[in-house]
Amino acid sequence: MEIPDWLAHLSVDNRGRPVPYVNRWGSEKGELLTIRHDPHVGGPAIFCDDEHETEPDFKAQNMQRQRECVAAGLCQVCARPIPWSRRFLVISGMSVEWVHVQTLGRTVPVVTEPWLDERCARFAMERCPGLIRRARKAELTLVPIRRQKDTQLVVSRGWVEGELEEASRELEPAMWCKIALPKLTIRKGPRGTGAGTGAGTERDTADPAR
Numbered sequence: 001m002e003i004p005d006w007l008a009h010l011s012v013d014n015r016g017r018p019v020p021y022v023n024r025w026g027s028e029k030g031e032l033l034t035i036r037h038d039p040h041v042g043g044p045a046i047f048c049d050d051e052h053e054t055e056p057d058f059k060a061q062n063m064q065r066q067r068e069c070v071a072a073g074l075c076q077v078c079a080r081p082i083p084w085s086r087r088f089l090v091i092s093g094m095s096v097e098w099v100h101v102q103t104l105g106r107t108v109p110v111v112t113e114p115w116l117d118e119r120c121a122r123f124a125m126e127r128c129p130g131l132i133r134r135a136r137k138a139e140l141t142l143v144p145i146r147r148q149k150d151t152q153l154v155v156s157r158g159w160v161e162g163e164l165e166e167a168s169r170e171l172e173p174a175m176w177c178k179i180a181l182p183k184l185t186i187r188k189g190p191r192g193t194g195a196g197t198g199a200g201t202e203r204d205t206a207d208p209a210r
């Protein structure tokens with residue numbers, strides 16, 4: 001695959017495909033998970049230390065990079081910061097969750113796929129197997145999100161099975177940073193698998209700090 005200049009810094013898989021920044025490497029192994037402080041959520045969070053893994057899993061996002069992309073406004077593919085004037089989200093009926101946001105007092109559409117800049121969005125919709133597999137190509141819609149006030153950050157917290165079960169039940173670490181879109185008009189569809197949370201459980205809470 002020919003890799004555009006602006007993605008030349010990304011790692012490639014064994015078939016030469018660029019691997020988006022947010023992608024998880026390796027399979028979901030409990031031993032890669034730790035709980036540490038994450039400044040992007042201002043508290044304990046689950047990290048998947050996958051930097052020594054050699055095979056990307058195009059169907060999954062890495063938790064700490066997903067939170068970083070959403071909270072810091074980075075493009076999920078190239079990891080560059082995107083100004084509000086140029087942010088997009090890829091939205092599909094399958095990838096939208098409906099979450100009750102207490103501060104809004106109602107159920108609103110929420111996405112877990114982080115931001116994209118326009119060129120990466122177009123590239124990803126055509127070429128990135130991860131995004132396509134996570135959000136069914138036929139239904140993908142590229143939606144410009146231009147103002148921070150049209151969004152609200154939602155942090156999911158939860159626990160994971162295995163070695164971290166006791167600690168994660170006690171600490172309720174952050175898992176994913178999601179983007180609530182109270183103004184988006186979208187029909188309710190079947191809930192998709194989204195980023196996938198792995199074993200354990202999570203609940204969504206609106207982040208009062210933002």
Ligand SMILES: [Zn+2]
Nearest residue numbers: 075078117120
């Ligand atoms: Zn990008």
